[in-house]
Amino acid sequence: MAEPANVSGVLAHYESIDGTRRAIETLREAGFDDLEVFSPVMCPELEEALGIHSSPVRRWALIGGITGFTTANLLTIGTSLAYPLIGQGKPIVSWPPFIVIMFELTILYTGLFAMFSWMVHAHRPKLKLSPAYRAVFSVDRWGIFVPVDDRNRDRALDKVRETEAVEVEA
Amino acid sequence: MADHWDTEERGLTLADANRDIMRPIMVSSWRYWTLLAFVFALVVWGCIAWAWQVGQGLGVAGYSHPVMWAVYITAFVFWVGIAHSGTLISAILYLFRSGWRTTINRAAEAMTIFAVMTAGLFPLIHLGRTWYFYWLIPYPSERFIWPNFKSPLVWDVFAVGTYFTISLLFWYTGMIPDLAAIRDRLRGWKSKVYGLFSVGWQGTVREWSHYRRAYLYMAAIATPLVLSVHSVVSWDFAMAIVPGWHSTIFAPYFVAGAIFSGMAMVITILVPMRWAFGLEDYITDYHFDNMSKLILLTSLIVAYSYAAEYFITYYSADPTEQASLFFRAHGSFQGPFWVMTFCNVIVPATLWFKKVRRSASAAFVVSIFVNIGMFYERYVIIVSSLAHEYEPYSWGFYRPSWVEISIIVGSFAWFFFWFLLFTKALPTISIAEVKEHLAHQGAHEHG
C-alpha cells in the first residue's frame, strides 16, 4: 500500500490485549503520546492505557432527550389548541394521554442523538481507511501505529522491539 | 454439561469465530434459494389477498357486527409481542452483563426488526380506508387537521414507530464492527458495499470508546422502551370499556406475554439456524437452558395473569364482566380458550426438567406450542370480548375468511423472507462480541 510522504511511522502487530496494553504503556513512558491503536474487539483496558476516560456522547444523549420531550409537548398541546375538538367531555389539553407521546419522543430523540454523536466524534462515516490499517486488525490482531518523522524513527523502532510485537513495519 | 459457555474445551480462537460465523455469507447452497423462493411465493399470495380486500372492501374478511376487530389486530399484537425479546436480550441482558446473550442477540435483534416490520403491516391491512392511513400521522396539511393524541391508536403509531427506529439503530450499531470484518474478508464490489455500511470502521480505540458509550446509552433507553411499547399496545384494549378488555393488569400482563412469545420465537428460529449453519460451538445447550428458564418464568407470570383476571372479575361482582369471562371459557370461543391455556400454561411446565431445557429439540417443540398459544391468547382476548358485550341484542359470532387466513400466512412468510435474507447477507452471531469474549478469556489465561 502506497503511503503518502507526509504520513510516516511505525506499525506494530500484537496477538493479545495484555501485550498491546503493556506496549502502549512502554511507548507512552517513552513519550510517544498520539498513538493510533487498532483493536478487533471492544476492550476498555486499552482506553485506560491510552488515558481516554469519558466521551461527549453522553451529553448529546441528554440533549436529545430534552429535545424530544419538548417536541412532544409542542406537538400534542399545540395541535390540540390549533384544532380544538371535544371528545367524551375531556378537556382540550388533557395531559395523561399526552404523556405517552412525550415518553416515546424523548426516547426516540435520545437514541438518534446518541447514534449520530458517536459517529461524529469518531470522525465517521469515512470511505478511505487509515493507511496504517491492516485487514488482520478486524480478525485477531491488535495494532499500534506510532506516527514519527525520520529523526525519531529509529528510537521508536527500538522501543517497539522491546514490546511483544509479533510483526513490525516501518 | 457445562453451566457456562465452555469455549476453552471447544478450543475456539478469534480466527475460528471469524471464519465460522461468516461461512454462510461466503458459501451458499441451492437449498437456501429454493426455500427463499417458496417463502416469497407465499408473500405474493398474501399480497393478492390484500389487494382483493382493498378492492372489494373489508367485507371479504369475516368481520361481523359486534366483532369489528379480529385476526388482523390479533396478528398485530402477536408480532409486536415477538418483537420484544430481541431488544430484551440485547438491551436488558446487556445492562445486566449476562454473557450468554452474546451469541444469540444478533439473531434476536434481527427477529425484532422483522417482527416489527410485519406487525406494522396489520394496522394498515385492518383499516377500512387503507389509502388514508397517513391521516394518523401528525403532519401540517392544507386541511389544518391533526390527529387525536387522546386516541390509543395514535399512541401506537408513536410507540411502534419509535420502537422500530431504535431497534434498527441498535441492531445496526452493534453490527458495524462485524461489517468491517466482512469487508476485510471480501474483495471487489462486495467489499465496497460492506465497506460503505461499515462507515469506514477500523476499530481504533478512539472509535471503540465513543461507540461503547453510545451502545450503552441505547441499551439504557431501549429497556424502558421495550416495556412501554407493549404496555401501549395493551392500552388499545384496556382503555376501551369493553368487558374483558377494561382491566388494569393488561400492561404487565401483555409485556410478560410478549417476552414469553418472543423467547419462544427466538428458539423456534435458532434451533434450525444452528443446525443449518453448524453453529453448535457457539449456540450451546447452555444458551437453550437460559432461554428456557426465561420462558418458564414468563409462562408462570402469564398463567398468574389468567388466574388474576378471573379472580378479580369474580371479586368485582360486575355481572357484565363476569358474563364476558364466563363466555370466554364456555361460550362459542371456548375452543381457542382451552388451546391457549394448554399451550401457555401446561406445555411450558415441562421446562421444569433440566433434561427438557437442555435439549434443543425439546425446547423447539415447546416453543412451537408457545407460539400457537400466544396467537390464540390475543385472538381470545380480542374476539371473544367483542362478541359478548353489554347489549344482549348485539351478541354475535366471528369466523375468519379465506382472505384473512391468506394474509396471516403471508405475514409469516414475509417475516421469514426477511430473516432468510438476513442469514445470507449478515453475520447471524455478533462476531465482535464473540471475539471479545474469547479475547478476554485469553487475557485471563495469560495474565
Added chain:
Amino acid sequence: MSEPSETHAPRPEEEPSTGTSRRTFLKILGLSGAGATAAACRPAPPHIDQKLIPYLVQPEGITPGTNTTYASLLAEAGPEPLGIHAWVRDGRVLNLEGNPDFPLNADGMSALGLSTLQDLYDPDRVPGPRKKGGGDFQEAAWKDGIQALGKAVQDGDVVLLTGTGTGTRDRFAEEWAKAVGARHVRYDTFDYAPLRRAHEIAFGRAEIPTYAVDQADRIVSFGADFLATWLEPTALGRRFAHARDIEKGRHARFTFVGPRLSLTGSNADDWLPARPGTSGLVALAVAHVVAQKKGGSRGLELQGVLATYTPEWAADKTGVAADKIQKLGEEIAAAERPVALPPGPESQGADATDACLAVALLNHVAGAIGTTVQFGVGPQRGQGATLAEMKSLAGDMKNGKVRTLIVAGPNPAFTLPASAGFAEALGQVPTVVSLNSHLDETTAAASWILPGSHELESWGDAEVLPGAWALGQPVMQPVFDTRQREDILLQAAAAAGIKADFGAQDFAGYLENAWREKHRASGSSQRFDEWWFDTRRQGGRWEGAPGKPTSVGLSRAVTSHAFSGGAGAPARGKFDLVVYPGSYLYDGRGANRGWMQEIPDPITKCVWGSWVEMHPDTARPLGLENGDEVEVTSESGKVRAPVYLYPGIRKDAVGIQIGQGHTHYGRNAAGRGVSPLDLLPDTVDGATGSLAYAGVAVQLSATGQKAKMVKLQGSDLDYGREVSEIMGVEEARKAIGEHQVDLSELVEAAWDSDPMSPYRWGMTVDLNACTGCGACVAGCYAENNLAVVGEERCADGREMSWIRIERYFEATADGGFQTTHLAEMCQQCGDAPCEPVCPVYAAYHNPEGLNVQVYNRCVGTRYCSNNCPYKQRRFNWFTYDFPYPLNLQLNPDVTVREKGIMEKCTFCVQRIDRAKVQAKEKGRLVQEGDFQTACQAACPTHAIWFGNLKDPTSRVSRIAKGARSYHVLEELNTRPAVTYLRDVTHAELAQET
C-alpha cells in the same frame, strides 16, 4: 316519451294517451307549480348518457333542493288506507309522512306504507308493455297491447279481476265492465265477510264497526292482530296507546286470546292461549260469565243462548283453564267501557262467523255496543270475493267459460291457497292480460302485460269512513313507461269500438267528474275549482264525517242461534297450524321491498326468510334447535323451513308466516322462503265461504339439516342489565301520583360541554307507548339512504339499520313472560366512549351535543364501534349499490356512504340544520315542533319525542323528567341524550335476580 334524452327538457306535446292525463295533471297541480315537477321527472337509466338541459325559465313555485309536499292516499299499501303527505323534490318523491288531517292514521305511518316508496322505485317493476312470446316476455308497443286487449274484449267472455275499493276506481271498473259486457270480480286476500255476516246476524247490520279502543278501560282481543295486520293497525295502534297513557291516569288492561302471541299479543298484559280457531268459544264462555255477573236486560235476553257455554265447557275445547275464563269474564263485567275485538285471519276457522258472532254478543252483554264498538261510523271496505266465489271463478276458467281474464291489481295465484286451484285454472284461459305493475305469479301466466302505474303515480280516491272521502293524486310522473290502469281499460274499450260514454277521455277527468258530484252534494259555497284545489291540498273531504254512531239492537235471530262446538285437540303427534299475515310482508306484497325483508320481523327478529315457530318445550324433546330444518306436512301439501323456538306459541301448535315463498315477483322475493298457504285445504267458513286459515292439523318431521335462518337479535333476555325496563302498573301509578321524580340532573348531565349553545338535542322513547311496529325503522331507511345489504350479509350482522327495535322477554311471577319492544338508536351520549378513541377525530362532539360522525374524515379503524356499549355504529363493509331506479329515492340532503366508513344515527342532523336555517330566516331560535326526526314522524303512537333539552319548557325535557325515565346502561355514565320511559304492565313481574 321515447328518448330519455328529452326527458329533462320541457315537452310541449305528448302522445295523446298520457298527454291528456298529463295535461289534466298540469291543470290540477299547476297552482302549486308541479307542472315543472312533471317536466323534470321521468329520469332515464344512468347508463344512457343524456343531455342535461337546465331550466331556461325557472318554473314558478318550485325551488330546486327543497321539498314540495303533496297530500295523497295509499289505498293498496296494506291492510288500511293511509292518508299521506308525499315529500317531492325535483320531481321525485323522496319520503312519506302521515297526513295529520286524515281521520284514520293521521300523522302516523306504518312500515308497510313507507315501503311503498320501494315498491314505486322497484327495479323489478315491468318497465313497459310486454307480450308473451316463446315462453318469456318480449318488449311490445302500447298500441299493439291496447289493440290486443280491445280485440279480446270484443270476443267477449271477459272477466275483470280487481281489488276491492270504496271509491271511484271501483265504480269505474264496475261501469267499464257493464259497458263492455264483462264480468267484474273483486278480490282481496283477507276479506272481512265473517265479521260483517256476524254483525248482520246479531244486529242486522252487515258492517264493520269502529273499535274505539281509545275509549276502553279493558281490552280483549280474540285473535285480531290489530297493531300489525288487522283492519286499520296504524289508527288502532294510536287508539291503543291512548287507552294506555299512564301519565293521563289511564292504563286499560289488555288480554290476548289466541294460539300465538302476535305483535299485538306481545303488547298484552295477559295471554289466554286458546287453540287455533277456538278463541270464539272462549268469547262465548266469557260472555256467559259476563251475562251472569252483569245481569241486566242485555244479560237476560242472552242468558238463554249462552246458558250452555260455561267456562268449563269452553275449557276442554279451547285448552284455556276455566278459572282464567271466569276471571276474565268477571273483570269485563266489572269494567265500565270494555271492548272485545274479533278474531283475525290467523284465528279464523271453519266457524269464523260464529266466532265473530260470539265476540259481538260479548260486546253486547258487556255494554260495549254504542260506546267502544260503534256502528254506522265504521271503516268502509269493499266486500271482495270469498274463497268459495274464487273457486267458482276458477271453475269457470277451467271449463272455458272465461275467454279473457284481465287482472288489475290482485295476485290470486299467490294469495289463494294452492288447493283453490286458481293457478292451474289460469293456464286454461286463452287470453290473460295483466295490468299489474310487477311480474307476479298471476302476471307470469299472462299473454300480455300492460303495466299499470303505481298508486303514487295514479289517480284514485276512497271513502274511508262514512262521508269521509280521501283523494289520491299522482305525486310524480310514472317512473317507467306505465299508464293508469283505468286509462288502459278506457283505451282498450275505445280500441274495441265500444260506444260507451264515461263522461271523460281519461280517468283523471272521470274522477274529477265524480268529485264535481260530491261538490254539488256538499252544497259548498266555493266555486268548484277552488273547492277542488282545497280538496287536493288537504287530501280529501271529511268535514263532519263520520258523524254520530247509530244505535243498534239485538236481533231476535240470535237468541236461537246454535254455535258450533269447534274442532278438538290435534291428534297425537300432530300440531295445529297457525297461519298468519306477515307484519311487513302482509299477504306477500311486501316481499320484494328490500326494507320489508331486511327490517327484522317484530316478533322473531328474523329477516329474509321463512321459519316454523315452535314452543321450546315442544321442540327440545324432539331434539330441535333454532335453525334445524323441518318438513311440515298437511293433507294439502308440505313445506320445508327452519324451526324457530318461540315461547309465545301454544305447545301443540306451529306457526308459519304468510308472505314468502314467491316464485316470481322480483329479485328479493322470488325463490325465498315458503308459503304456508300451500298447506291449507280449501276449507271455508260455512256461513260466508271465506277461507279458513285455522283448524289445520300438520305433521312435523326433522330433515336433519340446518337451514339458513338469519336472526338479528343475539339474545332474547337482557339479564337485568338496565337495557329494557318494565314496571308494574301500581308501582307506576304510585310513582306518578306521588310526585314527579326530579331528573333534571339527569337531563343536565346530557348537556354538551359547550354552555354557549342554545340547543342540546335530546329524545325520549316511551316503551309503554311503543308497540314495536317498526314504522320508525322504515322511516329511517327512507330518510337516511340506508343500504339494503341482503341475507348473506345480515347473517354476519352487517345490516345498516340506524335504529332497531330490540325485543326482550321479561319473566313474570306466574312463569310466563312480558315482551318489551325497545326502539334503540345512537344515544348521542354526553360522554361518548366512541369519541376519544378515534385517531382522526372523525367522531367528535358538536356544540349542540350531537355525537357526530364525519364520513370524509373516517379511515375505518372501527375502534368507535368496539367502544360503543350500545353497539349502534354501522360499518360499510362494501360500497352498497342502489340499483336504478331505487337510487332516485335517495335523499339529496344525506351523504351516500362508501366502503370503509363508519356511520350511525345522526338525529336527522340534516333536518335539524334545515330547521335552524328556517328559524334564522325568521330571526328566532328553533322552537318546539319546527321539525321532527324521521323516526318520530313515522311513529303512530307518538312513543318517540325529539327536541331541545336545554329548553326546560320543551316537551322532551318535561317527559325526560317523568317518573318512568331511565337511561339504558346508566351505570356506564355515558350520559345519553336519549331517555327511555319504562314499559308498564298489569302482569305481576318476577323478582329480578
